[in-house]
Amino acid sequence: MTDNRIDYYPTHEHEGIKFRRGHTLPFGATMVANGVNFSIYSSASTSCTLVLFERGEAEPFAEIPFPDEFRIGNVYSMIVFELNYERLEYGYRMDGPYNPAAGLRFNKSLILSDPYAKVIGGRDTWLAKPNWDNVYQYRSRLAFEDFDWEHDHPLETPIEDLVIYEMHVRGFTKHESSGVKNPGTFSAIRSKVAYLKELGINCVELLPIYEFDEWENSRESPTTGEVLVNYWGYSTVNFFAPKAGYAATGKFGMQVDEVKTLIKELHKNGIEVMLDVVFNHTAEGDHRGPTISFRGIDNKTYYMLTPEGYYFNFSGTGNTLNCNNPVVRNMVLDCLRYWASEYHIDGFRFDLAAILGRAQDGRPLSNPPLLESLAFDPILAKCKLIAEAWDAGGLYQVGSFPAYGRWAEWNGKYRDSVRKFLKSDPGEVGGMIQRVMGSPDLYSLRGPTASINFITCHDGFSLYDMFAYNDKHNEANGENNNDGANDNNSWNCGWEGETSDPAINFLRHKQVKNALAILLVSQGVPMVLMGDEVGRTQKGNNNTYCQDNDLNWFDWTQKETNADLYNFARCMINFRRVHPVLRSPTHFQYWDYVGSGYPDISFHGTKAWNCDRSSSSRSFAFLLCGDHAKQGIVKDDMIYVAMNMYWGGLHFELPALPPEKKWYLFANTDMPSPVDIYENGQESLLANQSDFLVGSRSVVILVGK
Secondary structure, X not given: OOOOOHHHOOOEEEOOEEEEEOOOOOOEEEEEOOEEEEEEEOOOOOEEEEEEEEOOOOOOOEEEEOOHHHEEOOEEEEEEEOOOHHHEEEEEEEEOOEEHHHOEEOOOOOOEOOOOOOEEEOOOOOOOXXXXXXXXXXXXXOOOOOOOOOOOOOOOOOHHHOXXXXXXXXXXXXXXXXXXXXXXXXXXXXXXXXXXXXXXXXEEEEOOOEEEOOOOOOEEOXXXXXXXXXXXXXXXXXXXXXXXXXXXXXXXXXHHHHHHHHHHHHHHOOOEEEEEEOOOOOOOOOOOOOOOOHHHHHXXXXXXXXXXXXXXXXXXXXXOEOOOOHHHHHHHXXXXXXXXXXXXXXXXXXXXXXXXXXXXXXXXXXXXXXXXXXXXOOOOOOOEEEEOOEOOOOOEOOOOOOOOOOOEEEOXXXXXXXXXXXXXXXXXXXHHHHHHOOOOOOOOOOOHXXXXXXXXXXXXXXXXXXXXXXXXXXXXXXXXXOOOOOOOXXXXXXXXXXXXXXXXXXXXXXXXXXXXXXXHHOOOEEEEEOOHHHOOOOOOXXXXXXXXXXXXXXXOOHHHHOHHHHHHHHHHHHHHHHOHHHOOXXXXXXXXXXXXXXXXXXXXXXEXXXXXXXXXXXXXXXXXXXXXXXXXXXXXXXXXXXXXXXXXXXXXXXXXXXXXXXXXXXEEOOOOOOOOEOOOOOOEEOOOOOEEEEOOOEEEEEEEX
């Protein structure tokens, strides 16, 4: 069939390359009939040139200035014909004034990466050393949208039913013990899906997978001599492109399909995928940083600038993306819509999300347009939106983050309360009661699902290290141990670091089990850090952002050496999944609204129905009435949880059950494995139905059925 539409044909020619006026939207490079449409925004440039490369070549094969008539408003667009889509790399030169005090930093000698590029070349293999003399380091490429999703779509699991697993793509399988092909890649994770299913988690939250440069600020460790790199990836080069270095096929430019194949496989197994997204800053840093993309295209649009033209730094990393500028706001929306629709992503966790609520001059906004837009966006309507509700500029919004009925938060107060309680700090019982109920003191109108409960995450000690170290040991980072948090609320159980003392090691394992038990019986949405289920250690380093080694990699041999922890974690996660009374979407009401004879939740102490909330108390218990599960819609067992963080054992009087029910023991962290926990349905009938001795620093869980 002959193409006879007028827009299929060029109207201009430059050095043998044929082109015509393009479409202003969508931004980025888009395949159209017979060519590629290029569209880019810049409000203050005086001219723009499209630069075209054959893949991997040092010099461009064409540079095409946009004719003046191709600019509509602040958008340059053109369609270029007869390009080899699969071999094409492109960029832009922007010309305009260089006047930093006015926020303008144009430099037409630089080739700039497209902020809307769907694939970035130049960092195709993890830790392959870049050619620093290359004139164009981060090369924009086209993506192909011909992936066969079969019948896949986002799972839309109710958020209260999630157990989130925070995972680093590389760290999960890079250790030699993983036994997988292509360790450290998206592809390798597929080999561990069975493990994730057995553990029971139903959502993985991936640390940043947007394209970033692992070589950023690379240096040598003063203690090990290893190369230190940007391992975590919280320094985005491009928001639309997946990290090629995480893909086994990155060297072939197939990272898009590899990510999609992983997501499709996880979805087939009932596991959602969330992305940790970093819109608070970019890899361009402050005024001393490299010009990669945004700075050279439209500096004063993309970044928050001081009146003198320097960069506001609410992210702690040099610059702050100007997220409430309408142009940037649209880019964020376009980006998340793209990931939700093209990659079937189920949700997003926003790093330092408080920044997204700041005005262009840095002031916190009462009604931040970006947060509102995300909450009401039709394409993101079923996606989970989770905020890290603070930033490095001192804005702390846990409990007050603008939610619009959609946003959940990493609950930093949950983390702090549980850690202090586990240490046996005085005065924590009152706070703990709020935390196990889903923090109604913080989310009274939003419900417990606003609370993402966590005790550990990538940032800080691992769970095992919480009980093996009093202090951080970050010397290997080369920052004189000045980096990382100082207020860890950790306790080493009597010895700093590793020990052969069996009593200390037993106590440490007990504390890990206590933490997992509390996390998984709390209302809200639990999040487990990768490897905490097997006692992963970072050897006291609480800021492993630069360590691409055993400090961060999942050591799969620990599944056997710490089998007691793994078994406990697996049983606890599955206990939560089979008991809907642990996953209420609304707050408990403290009264019996179904006529069961019991309130939905009640609190107890060593005396039943008598909870000691005094500052000297270090123990309490709570009873959940299964008849109130999901507001009385479904029936569940009675669940009784006793937590004793006192350094001696305490007798807890058990609440009386209805005559037809008996108390069964599900978990007792004071006991050695395998009698510390039972499989669901195989709980042990208690001989004494009225009293239970809860050991020192222990958690006991009973089932009434």
